Amino acid sequence: MNFKSAAFYLTMCVFTVTGQNLEDAKLLHADLLKDYKPSVRPVLNQSESLNVNVTFYITSFNSFNQVDETISITMGTTLTWKDPSLIWDPASYGNITLTTFDSINIWTPLIFLLNSAENLKTIGSDAKLPCTVFYTGIVTHPPGGIISAKCPTDVSKFPFDTQTCTLIIIPWGMSSSQVTLTSVYSGAQLGFYTPHADWTLLERKTSTGLTDGNHSAFYLNMKFQRQSLYFNILIIIPTLLFALLNPLVFVLPVDSGERVSLAMTILLSYVIFLTLVSGSIPATSNPMCGLLLIMIVIISISGLIVIGAIYSAKYYYLHADEHMGFLPKFFAKRFLLRTRKIVPNVDGPELVITGKDASRALDTIFFFSTYAAIIICVICYFIYVSF
Numbered sequence: 001m002n003f004k005s006a007a008f009y010l011t012m013c014v015f016t017v018t019g020q021n022l023e024d025a026k027l028l029h030a031d032l033l034k035d036y037k038p039s040v041r042p043v044l045n046q047s048e049s050l051n052v053n054v055t056f057y058i059t060s061f062n063s064f065n066q067v068d069e070t071i072s073i074t075m076g077t078t079l080t081w082k083d084p085s086l087i088w089d090p091a092s093y094g095n096i097t098l099t100t101f102d103s104i105n106i107w108t109p110l111i112f113l114l115n116s117a118e119n120l121k122t123i124g125s126d127a128k129l130p131c132t133v134f135y136t137g138i139v140t141h142p143p144g145g146i147i148s149a150k151c152p153t154d155v156s157k158f159p160f161d162t163q164t165c166t167l168i169i170i171p172w173g174m175s176s177s178q179v180t181l182t183s184v185y186s187g188a189q190l191g192f193y194t195p196h197a198d199w200t201l202l203e204r205k206t207s208t209g210l211t212d213g214n215h216s217a218f219y220l221n222m223k224f225q226r227q228s229l230y231f232n233i234l235i236i237i238p239t240l241l242f243a244l245l246n247p248l249v250f251v252l253p254v255d256s257g258e259r260v261s262l263a264m265t266i267l268l269s270y271v272i273f274l275t276l277v278s279g280s281i282p283a284t285s286n287p288m289c290g291l292l293l294i295m296i297v298i299i300s301i302s303g304l305i306v307i308g309a310i311y312s313a314k315y316y317y318l319h320a321d322e323h324m325g326f327l328p329k330f331f332a333k334r335f336l337l338r339t340r341k342i343v344p345n346v347d348g349p350e351l352v353i354t355g356k357d358a359s360r361a362l363d364t365i366f367f368f369s370t371y372a373a374i375i376i377c378v379i380c381y382f383i384y385v386s387f
Contacts, residue, residue: 024094029101032086032133038107041178042083049180052109052171053080054218056188056206061196062146064153064163064224066282070117071151071165076144076192077123079109080184087137100130108141109179114168114217117148123169155282158289159231160385162202167220168211176216183208188220199224235277235291242270243298243374246305250367254316254359263306270299294381301370308366315362318355 043050055078062072086106090097108131110122124143131141151165171179188204195201203223211217249263274295281292 112172156287157385159228169218170215247370250363312362315355316359
């Protein structure tokens with residue numbers, strides 16, 4: 001007999017002696033489940049708490065609804081504990097060191113999302129997930145699925161906002177004296193994570209503690225940051241362009257006859273723009289979006305510009321002998337005298353202030369004051385969202 005034949009027969013003998021065949025697996029399941037009670041907590045001393053190790057996996061971030069204050073993610077967990085009733089000697093069962101059981105045939109902890117936005121149900125109840133059991137009695141159970149949780153939102157810094165959400169998972173119906181949850185890692189695992197196009201995951205801390213109802217709880221603290229490029233191009237840049245374009249109405253000569261119509265056109269254009277982009281701004285008032293407040297301020301300034309344009313045009317065609325209000329005269333003397341646009345009367349020391357002089361003075365005031373108001377509002381907004 002040559003060397004290859006001898007090696008072949010030796011391998012066949014080894015597999016014949018130590019092979020893990022179907023009959024061994026059936027016998028193992030029958031022996032383990034013979035007197036097993038899935039409703040009994042697998043602890044030798046029933047006065048002690050069963051420790052369940054939890055590993056949390058985030059696979060994808062599905063959606064975040066700021067109005068309903070809900071977050072939807074696809075997740076998975078690995079629950080690990082020791083069941084003394086599921087210990088066997090591998091040598092007695094063809095060297096089988098691990099096997100799988102249906103989760104309904106052995107005891108498994110029923111974990112619930114406490115702050116669920118849907119019906120309160122067991123995590124993983126929508127899928128039939130098997131449990132892996134090792135010969136040492138260690139059991140691993142992988143429940144998971146798509147969960148939707150309540151998440152208080154703060155859109156005051158939209159679209160430069162970050163949102164913090166906390167998921168609370170507890171073994172509902174079992175107090176901490178019966179089941180204790182322990183986090184294996186300090187953060188959720190991202191081995192299967194698919195990044196979201198609009199949100200960036202910044203934090204994923206995990207911890208455990210007790211709830212007010214004396215339940216052991218597993219906490220997942222997540223922090224997401226919004227990708228703001230789309231909203232910068234769609235909302236912020238056009239808003240700044242409208243704001244900076246509007247005061248230029250006072251540079252347009254009154255003689256052109258288009259000043260008021262241009263101011264009204266810009267105002268109506270901004271109103272239409274605000275209507276179109278309102279669907280992209282979170283519709284919530286607690287707290288209200290800061291960008292929406294800035295847009296309201298800018299549209300109010302635009303309305304004041306229309307009033308200023310009409311008010312300035314009113315005095316442009318007045319003659320010197322016509323009645324003129326105190327304020328136009330005052331501003332004309334203060335501003336136009338310095339620029340030497342008011343010509344002294346040759347017959348006396350009195351200054352002759354015409355309607356055109358008053359109109360130019362008002363244009364100067366409206367131009368710089370509206371620009372100053374707009375710039376201050378914009379600077380305050382960007383300072384606010386930076387902190």
